[in-house]
Amino acid sequence: MVSTKYGGYMGKILKIDLSTREISEYPWTDEDRKLYLGGKIMAAKILYDNISAGCDALGPSNMLVVTTGPLTGTGAPSSSRFNISTLSPQTGFITSSNCGGTFGMFLKKAGYDGLIFTGKSENRVWIEIVNDKVTFHEAENLWGKWTGETQTLLGGKNGKIVIGPAGENLVKYSSIFSDERAAGRGGVGAVMGSKNLKAVVVSGTNIAQPYNKDKAKEHYKKWVFALKKHPLTGKQLPMLGTAGLVSAMNARNILASRNFTRGRFEDFEKISGEYLAEKYLITHKGCITCPIQCGRVVEVEGKKVKGPELETLGLLGANIENNNLELILQWNYLLDELGMDTISTAGTIAFAMELQEKGLWDSGLEFGKTDNISAIFEDIAYRRGIGDLLSQGSKRLSERFGGKDFAMHAKGMELSAYEPRSAYGQGLGYAMSNRGGCHLNGGYLVVLEGLGLNMDPYTTKSKAALTVMFQNLMEAVSACGSCLFTTYEMFPAPLISKPNSKFSRFANSVLKYSGGVVNIVNKAPGRLLAINVPMIRHINAVKYATGINMTFGRLKEVGERGYTLERMFNIKMGLTEKDDKLPKRLTEELSDPKNLKTKVPINIMKKQYYKIRGWDAKGIPAKSKLRKLGLLEVTHQ
């Protein structure tokens, strides 16, 4: 029996206590659905309400919260995503890790919008959920197995999330896998491992019914057409995947190279998406219901496997001075099988290489040396020898061996492959992101600063305003259950496909003066913007799928509510404004000695950012802001 008046939702969140094996329904009302929508925002509310300061991320009191959005499973394009949030063992703050594949859809078929795992099982288990039936299975036979084999052994037509050895051994940046897709960041795998939970398998016979089936179907059809027609989602991403960014980033001096000492790599072409397409690509594929099909399929060890994303190419290529693409394909597969985040693994390795070069720590890791990398990955996953130290990540290594100025993380999470000294807005995003050094949670301003559009990357003007807007919007889109790539379709196609036209040049040149207007929108109460913005197709999608009277203002406010609630969670866990920072390498060293602009003026932008967000000088959201977002009672109980 669905206990919600809204469509799209299954109306039930299941809470499973692994210590007691008690299973209960987590209270979640229609008012909650309206305020928090789903996905990472729903999870943030659950975590805020249940996790106390001082909670041990790897202890039984931490919660692993798996959520879907209202569009998941309703047939909306690119909306099969699900989210995993928890108190991160890597950062000590919230992490929200988003994943594609089929698990989200199967979870809804089982009849749930979300799952909450708490406690710690005495024995190693995997959990099977079929409709209302929850079964605990002994997992001794699966423990130690890699992620691919684990899923093969579990078998069946269902949705699976599993961990590999890295999660079992509590590697700080271990991931959770579903098919070949990863909830990669923040150590969600370690939290699952700490609960002695190897896998969760879901299936069922329920259907997520849109509130207005006909209108939803018609809207989705138009949406698919628009995604296929757009130059980014219809051409670039299917043909080149995110790998297509390598060359473009190199040209713009933003491809992290040699542990972020510079933004260009001499051999970039050998690790590029173009080279990947020419030499190794078998085909491309994507998540269920997704017309974009951005995934790469390559061959490794005679098997057809997932190819690397841009992050992996950049960080296991340019950032460690490796120009061997075939090795990256193998490493990508190995890390997936071991169950580790490629970004943080690669970032930690690059940091260790620089420690070695500077004589601070003899790990045997050297820039350009590749013959020991595969063995090191396994050592990390199994916490053997130096692998045990590397499994703690860059931040902890820098606390032990020094080199804090060039330990390339934010809030303890390694930065992704975008070198921000030639993309100031991306630098601000890294520093402010609730989950740490993440390009997406940071607002992904780099897409305006030279990749999709051509805004001046070296100005601070309007960067804070645009970052706030993008962060809020992406937060809301994620909460819908949609892939963030659907946001690219919001960029008017002529700006992308005719970059040299007078219109594009004008638009790019005025972007840096857009802050004032953007801030009017940022600050306006949701009810004043009770309009539909056709280019943001999520508005009507949510409206038709759920029946919630969604508007642009409401969607924006949901995003802001989510971002602010995550911030409040972090503050509860001890975050201060001192944590909103970048490594000194990015703020004090020039990436190009001939260009004095190539360092991130973080303090100016940070001040502007706090002000726009309605936070005080210490980075704490003002009570008036919390009241406006309906969070005052939530956070001041």
Added chain:
Amino acid sequence: MIKVRFFGITRLLLKTSSIEIKAPSVEELLKEIAKSYEAITFKELKCSIVFVNGVNINELKHLKTPLTDGDEVQIFSAVAGG
């Protein structure tokens, strides 16, 4: 001679990573390329992101940007990712 390097979708369409060509300006260079390759038209090439010696032509003289012997031109398609 001008060295031209192709990236992104343009490179996949042309099945060529680089060529050397003579041309007095970016516009003329693109016209020459369009004449040499059936897979792409001048109109399509005009919609590329073009760098001359590492600088976007929109910071120079756009399509009228002059070229001299030894210059390197990079031709990209727009990209995004995550």
